[in-house]
Amino acid sequence: MRNKTWGVIAAVVVLHVTLLFAGFVAPYDPAGQNRELPYAPPTRLHFHNGSGWHARPFVYRLTIGPDGYMEDKTIPFPVHLFPKGSAHKLLGLFDTTTHLFGVEPPATVALFGTDAFGRDEFSRVLYGGQISVAAGVVATLIALLAGGILGILAGYYGAWTDQSLMAGTELFLCLPWLYFLLGVRAFLPLHLSPTRTFFLLTCVIGLIGWARPARLVRGIVLSTRSRNYVLAANGFGASDLHVLRYHILPDVLGVLTTQATLLVPRYIAAEVTLSFFGLGVNEPMASWGNMLSSLQQYSVLVSYAWLLAPVGAVVVTSVTYALLADTVQSRLKFSST
Amino acid sequence: MKVITRLALLVCLLAGVCHATGPLPEKPNPGEELFRAEQVSGHYGGQLTIGGRAEPKTFNPVIATDAVSREVIGRLVADLIEINRASQQTEPALAKSWKTSSDGRVFTLQLRKGIRFSDGHGFDADDVLFSFAVHLNEKVDSPQRDLLIIDGKPIAVTKIDQYTVRFVLPRPYAAAERLFDGIAMLPKHLLEKPFREGKFVETWSLNTAPAAVAGLGPFRLKQYVPGDRVVLERNPYYWKADSRNQRLPYLDELTFLFVGTEDAQVMRFEAGATHMISRLSSENYNLLSRERSRSGAQLADLGPSLEYNFLLFNQNDLGTKKLDAIARKQRWFGDLKFRQAVSAAIDREAIVRLVYQTRGTALWGNVPPGNKLWINTNIPHPPKSLDSARQLLKSAGFSWNSAGQLLDSSGARVEFSIISSSSNTQRMKMATLLQDDLSHLGMQVHIVPLEFRALVDRVFQSFDYEAAIMGLGGGDADPNPEMNVWTSQGTSHLWHLNEAQPATAWEREIDGLMQQQMVTLDYARRKQLYDRVQQLIAEQLPFIFLATPNVLAAADARVANFHPAILDPYTLWNADELYIRTPIENAGVR
Numbered sequence: 001m002r003n004k005t006w007g008v009i010a011a012v013v014v015l016h017v018t019l020l021f022a023g024f025v026a027p028y029d030p031a032g033q034n035r036e037l038p039y040a041p042p043t044r045l046h047f048h049n050g051s052g053w054h055a056r057p058f059v060y061r062l063t064i065g066p067d068g069y070m071e072d073k074t075i076p077f078p079v080h081l082f083p084k085g086s087a088h089k090l091l092g093l094f095d096t097t098t099h100l101f102g103v104e105p106p107a108t109v110a111l112f113g114t115d116a117f118g119r120d121e122f123s124r125v126l127y128g129g130q131i132s133v134a135a136g137v138v139a140t141l142i143a144l145l146a147g148g149i150l151g152i153l154a155g156y157y158g159a160w161t162d163q164s165l166m167a168g169t170e171l172f173l174c175l176p177w178l179y180f181l182l183g184v185r186a187f188l189p190l191h192l193s194p195t196r197t198f199f200l201l202t203c204v205i206g207l208i209g210w211a212r213p214a215r216l217v218r219g220i221v222l223s224t225r226s227r228n229y230v231l232a233a234n235g236f237g238a239s240d241l242h243v244l245r246y247h248i249l250p251d252v253l254g255v256l257t258t259q260a261t262l263l264v265p266r267y268i269a270a271e272v273t274l275s276f277f278g279l280g281v282n283e284p285m286a287s288w289g290n291m292l293s294s295l296q297q298y299s300v301l302v303s304y305a306w307l308l309a310p311v312g313a314v315v316v317t318s319v320t321y322a323l324l325a326d327t328v329q330s331r332l333k334f335s336s337t
Numbered sequence: 338m339k340v341i342t343r344l345a346l347l348v349c350l351l352a353g354v355c356h357a358t359g360p361l362p363e364k365p366n367p368g369e370e371l372f373r374a375e376q377v378s379g380h381y382g383g384q385l386t387i388g389g390r391a392e393p394k395t396f397n398p399v400i401a402t403d404a405v406s407r408e409v410i411g412r413l414v415a416d417l418i419e420i421n422r423a424s425q426q427t428e429p430a431l432a433k434s435w436k437t438s439s440d441g442r443v444f445t446l447q448l449r450k451g452i453r454f455s456d457g458h459g460f461d462a463d464d465v466l467f468s469f470a471v472h473l474n475e476k477v478d479s480p481q482r483d484l485l486i487i488d489g490k491p492i493a494v495t496k497i498d499q500y501t502v503r504f505v506l507p508r509p510y511a512a513a514e515r516l517f518d519g520i521a522m523l524p525k526h527l528l529e530k531p532f533r534e535g536k537f538v539e540t541w542s543l544n545t546a547p548a549a550v551a552g553l554g555p556f557r558l559k560q561y562v563p564g565d566r567v568v569l570e571r572n573p574y575y576w577k578a579d580s581r582n583q584r585l586p587y588l589d590e591l592t593f594l595f596v597g598t599e600d601a602q603v604m605r606f607e608a609g610a611t612h613m614i615s616r617l618s619s620e621n622y623n624l625l626s627r628e629r630s631r632s633g634a635q636l637a638d639l640g641p642s643l644e645y646n647f648l649l650f651n652q653n654d655l656g657t658k659k660l661d662a663i664a665r666k667q668r669w670f671g672d673l674k675f676r677q678a679v680s681a682a683i684d685r686e687a688i689v690r691l692v693y694q695t696r697g698t699a700l701w702g703n704v705p706p707g708n709k710l711w712i713n714t715n716i717p718h719p720p721k722s723l724d725s726a727r728q729l730l731k732s733a734g735f736s737w738n739s740a741g742q743l744l745d746s747s748g749a750r751v752e753f754s755i756i757s758s759s760s761n762t763q764r765m766k767m768a769t770l771l772q773d774d775l776s777h778l779g780m781q782v783h784i785v786p787l788e789f790r791a792l793v794d795r796v797f798q799s800f801d802y803e804a805a806i807m808g809l810g811g812g813d814a815d816p817n818p819e820m821n822v823w824t825s826q827g828t829s830h831l832w833h834l835n836e837a838q839p840a841t842a843w844e845r846e847i848d849g850l851m852q853q854q855m856v857t858l859d860y861a862r863r864k865q866l867y868d869r870v871q872q873l874i875a876e877q878l879p880f881i882f883l884a885t886p887n888v889l890a891a892a893d894a895r896v897a898n899f900h901p902a903i904l905d906p907y908t909l910w911n912a913d914e915l916y917i918r919t920p921i922e923n924a925g926v927r
Contacts, residue, residue, distance in 0.1 A: 035691060117773075118691075282783065283772065297620060299623070299624040300620065
């Protein structure tokens with residue numbers, strides 16, 4: 001049990017730290033076009049050349065031949081650790097040009113291949129992950145904050161507050177959210193910088209998602225409200241704020257934590273969907289959704305399998321969050337029994 | 338064993354007879370003046386299916402404006418004089434010959450005798466007069482009407498006798514016989530009544546019974562299944578015959594399947610459900626060519642098309658429209674040096690390589706190299722040069738801040754958005770390349786994908802855009818259809834629509850040159866005038882030309898006489914000559 005918990009926590013930490021340090025882990029600028037290498041397949045890492053085995057992997061430079069890309073095997077380019085490369089901001093604060101790994105130009109190391117503009121797919125998956133996961137997390141926080149507050153109000157005060165708020169949740173729950181999001185995005189102004197689009201997008205996703213957590217929280221507050229210790233506190237003249245803070249919120253927090261781990265992957269999927277349809281984050285910024293949008297073209301889908309890399313990233317992230325949700329839930333059950 | 342072989346043969350024969358679903362072609366009448374296509378040979382039978390991207394909107398040839406309707410209707414009707422898509426020259430069609438007066442104003446056309454509409458009714462001069470009356474009618478508002486009105490006066494049509502018609506133009510008009518291509522001849526006996534009653538626009542809609550639609554084209558309407566297909570069958574009275582005097586067309590049926598997108602067209606084609614694709618993107622062309630060894634498909638790369646893709650800056654008079662932000666940026670857009678700098682920074686070779694996979698050509702002028710008769714080959718092709726772009730910007734008063742961002746003379750950051758059609762992946766890719774190219778000059782460019790109609794609305798109506806990537810051209814190789822783009826009054830004078838007066842001296846000069854070439858009959862002199870127009874456009878850059886794609890088409894291995902052309906309709910222009918090879922013939926070909 002304990003081992004599994006630590007395993008899950010380690011996976012979550014590794015995932016987020018990698019994305020947080022995307023600029024460092026990624027060998028290239030995500031918007032940097034290499035117009036000589038469009039749709040290049042993933043670079044092969046070699047450990048063996050004619051003369052023998054090497055501990056340090058190396059790559060060969062790609063050249064375009066009549067049948068597509070070929071490796072120019074005359075010069076091996078070893079993969080270096082901590083080379084200098086394109087400028088980026090570490091954690092968004094410190095300017096640096098150091099990357100985790102890379103090769104000397106003119107060779108390139110594109111672990112997941114390149115896209116139509118010769119941009120490194122691996123670097124874009126990492127930078128795109130920042131956008132997509134951040135969108136998921138921020139939207140979750142917004143949804144839980146709004147849902148939590150409204151749920152507590154509805155559950156604690158009951159009567160018309162409850163009825164009107166719950167009618168609101170019913171309305172939001174029956175909305176076909178994808179079409180609603182498409183509609184809302186279409187109303188937003190066109191001339192938006194990618195950063196603004198990102199914030200608007202997360203707000204919209206988050207604000208639409210408040211209904212489900214609100215109903216859950218309301219249910220918990222309703223049952224907690226009639227417990228003896230709450231009634232006692234009320235009887236001793238405790239203020240509403242005191243009761244909410246010391247007697248009701250602790251019960252609600254557990255539910256909100258589990259909800260958070262369930263909602264993040266859902267909202268990542270929402271961001272991916274919107275960007276896939278061209279309504280989310282725009283070029284040249286990467287997000288997992290807009291990276292996948294080129295696969296809407298049949299010829300790309302059947303010819304360049306490596307462009308499916310963001311799908312792998314979405315799956316890995318969703319599974320990690322699902323495991324986390326599972327762990328959190330079992331820990332909560334464990335602590336309450 | 339012998340018995341079995343004979344039985345099998347009999348079954349095959351019977352199957353063949355039962356399979357011939359279309360009406361059999363009529364034997365030529367003695368007095369019938371058929372068009373003899375001497376080069377064409379083939380055999381009867383077979384159905385050809387083609388995947389279309391959308392449904393037609395009407396079967397009425399006079400009011401159809403969209404490409405899909407016109408592609409279907411084009412097989413149902415015929416014109417007096419046609420432009421041969423392969424040679425790009427005019428050739429006799431329903432008119433067997435014509436004479437032009439020495440001043441180029443009077444055309445006398447001799448019609449073919451004894452030919453019939455697809456319902457068996459004869460065709461003569463009265464049908465021609467009626468057809469032109471309909472096309473010129475203001476209420477009908479045909480898209481071809483503008484072409485038939487020269488200097489505000491319509492072309493006058495008179496009947497000399499049952500098979501002779503005279504056309505008088507208000508003034509000499511260059512390449513006037515090309516005007517007749519696209520003016521469909523209509524059956525007076527079917528359409529006169531609705532026309533007199535003012536109901537012409539509603540006739541021959543999608544709900545019309547197929548038998549009520551008749552034309553002079555190689556096929557006639559058999560069936561329309563909404564949302565699924567249009568089936569055409571052989572016109573048994575068609576007026577063309579092949580080298581062996583067999584009446585064309587060879588095909589029993591021609592079916593248009595509505596499949597939605599180009600990708601769906603390709604998938605259906607790969608699956609063998611359709612026989613032909615008219616216009617392919619280079620990606621799909623490469624995909625099909627990789628499978629060629631297995632499928633044996635016929636692929637045609639015809640070289641540069643007549644389409645030109647360009648970057649357009651909004652220089653419209655915004656007047657009372659509340660578009661202050663755009664009006665501010667128009668100071669840059671109106672500056673020739675700014676446009677020249679943008680043009681110099683664009684890597685056109687990369688567009689050809691990355692967007693068209695080398696199946697395209699970079700452009701510096703409005704006439705693509707596919708138009709060999711009219712291109713001005715003296716227009717310079719300067720390669721990408723960031724240095725000259727920077728110098729141009731500097732001389733125009735722009736400067737750079739410490740972060741390398743471009744600032745205008747008032748210190749404002751140079752930032753603008755480019756709109757483009759979200760469904761056109763090739764133009765979206767161009768936008769991404771341009772964004773990167775211009776970022777090297779310190780310009781910040783945002784790409785805004787828009788649904789096509791929203792884009793058209795912004796460019797033509799509301800003027801609420803800063804820059805756009807669009808494409809034009811592809812109709813005819815002649816300069817006359819381009820009048821509406823380059824003359825200041827033109828309806829597609831996109832960078833500055835609705836000019837009361839030519840806004841600049843060079844626009845005034847282009848107006849004069851375009852008018853003059855239209856009334857000049859001598860090709861060499863016209864070419865000289867149009868060369869000057871091209872030179873002015875290349876110098877003044879109202880559009881920044883990017884690239885033109887090649888015309889790419891594909892057909893199943895079984896389709897014979899497949900000769901695609903760079904003029905629209907790329908593959909079906911010779912639908913009457915197409916036929917399906919038998920498996921034995923096909924084995925010989927492969």
